[in-house]
Amino acid sequence: MTYASASQVVRQILEGPITRPALLRWRRQQFFSEAGFGSYFGLFESFAQAREQLPASPEFDHAALAAEYVDVRTKKVFAYDYPVMWWLERAFGDGSTRVLDIGGSVGVHFHAYRRYFQMPAGLSWHVVEVPAIASIGREVAAHAEAVGLSFSEDLAQALGGGEDIWIAAGSLHYFEDARPGDLLRHCAVRPRHVLLNKLPLHDGEDYITAQNIGAGCFAPMHVYNRRRFIEEIEARGYVLRDQWQVLERSLYLPGFPERSVPAFSGLYFSR
Numbered sequence: 001m002t003y004a005s006a007s008q009v010v011r012q013i014l015e016g017p018i019t020r021p022a023l024l025r026w027r028r029q030q031f032f033s034e035a036g037f038g039s040y041f042g043l044f045e046s047f048a049q050a051r052e053q054l055p056a057s058p059e060f061d062h063a064a065l066a067a068e069y070v071d072v073r074t075k076k077v078f079a080y081d082y083p084v085m086w087w088l089e090r091a092f093g094d095g096s097t098r099v100l101d102i103g104g105s106v107g108v109h110f111h112a113y114r115r116y117f118q119m120p121a122g123l124s125w126h127v128v129e130v131p132a133i134a135s136i137g138r139e140v141a142a143h144a145e146a147v148g149l150s151f152s153e154d155l156a157q158a159l160g161g162g163e164d165i166w167i168a169a170g171s172l173h174y175f176e177d178a179r180p181g182d183l184l185r186h187c188a189v190r191p192r193h194v195l196l197n198k199l200p201l202h203d204g205e206d207y208i209t210a211q212n213i214g215a216g217c218f219a220p221m222h223v224y225n226r227r228r229f230i231e232e233i234e235a236r237g238y239v240l241r242d243q244w245q246v247l248e249r250s251l252y253l254p255g256f257p258e259r260s261v262p263a264f265s266g267l268y269f270s271r
């Protein structure tokens with residue numbers, strides 16, 4: 001028996017009717033502690049209900065959460081970045097020069113990707129972020145002489161920018177109301193390319209859970225039904241050109257193992 005299947009068997013036993021209440025108590029305690037960093041807990045009706053039950057926190061709008069992004073993620077790419085870089089480079093090759101990066105942290109993708117390939121002349125790369133992270137992103141950009149990189153805090157407003165490439169990596173599910181199908185319906189000019197990475201998609205129904213995101217902060221988040229999520233984008237005139245698994249990201253929901261997401265997903269659409 002492999003390590004993975006052995007741990008699945010142990011988990012199935014612990015999730016059984018006798019031990020489940022004790023497991024949930026233990027997982028809940030762990031989730032709310034420092035050791036719970038990165039873990040998920042709870043099923044909620046809405047973001048508002050999740051927020052009522054989570055400890056008060058600024059969620060992502062907290063400067064301490066930028067440290068790893070500034071120190072590591074502006075300088076390094078990970079396996080799951082390669083499909084994004086591949087399609088992005090092709091989109092640039094086709095003449096696209098304007099990127100809207102939704103939840104792009106301090107500009108991590110701009111800084112890290114440009115170490116790997118030539119960005120086009122006249123590039124405009126606009127990141128929409130929460131205020132604390134956008135502010136650090138502007139400082140990093142100034143130090144790095146990152147011409148073309150800009151930040152703002154209002155997604156609805158940014159959708160009017162007319163960018164021809166949208167990127168959202170590990171971010172859309174934390175926005176209360178940002179299903180890509182809806183964003184594409186409301187934007188002024190539809191992008192030609194849509195690159196979505198590190199998304200919690202599964203075959204079950206949509207649900208809302210919460211994550212311990214570190215530094216004492218907790219965030220509600222969506223988990224989406226894969227088929228509906230993709231169909232909503234296709235209905236806006238897009239073709240799914242590529243999809244990949246992000247094995248480095250998974251979600252185990254204590255008490256509801258059937259809702260777990262063994263690997264997150266990446267998707268590339270073009271119009």
Ligand SMILES: C[S@@+](CC[C@H](N)C(=O)[O-])C[C@H]1O[C@@H](n2cnc3c(N)ncnc32)[C@H](O)[C@@H]1O
Nearest residue numbers: 060103104105128129130133169170171174175
């Ligand atoms: C897990 S991080 C991913 C960052 C980066 N895209 C990456 O792949 O490394 C999620 C990002 O989404 C941003 N985010 C979450 N909710 C947001 C909101 N309502 N408005 C703007 N940004 C948000 C967070 O601040 C955070 O930087």
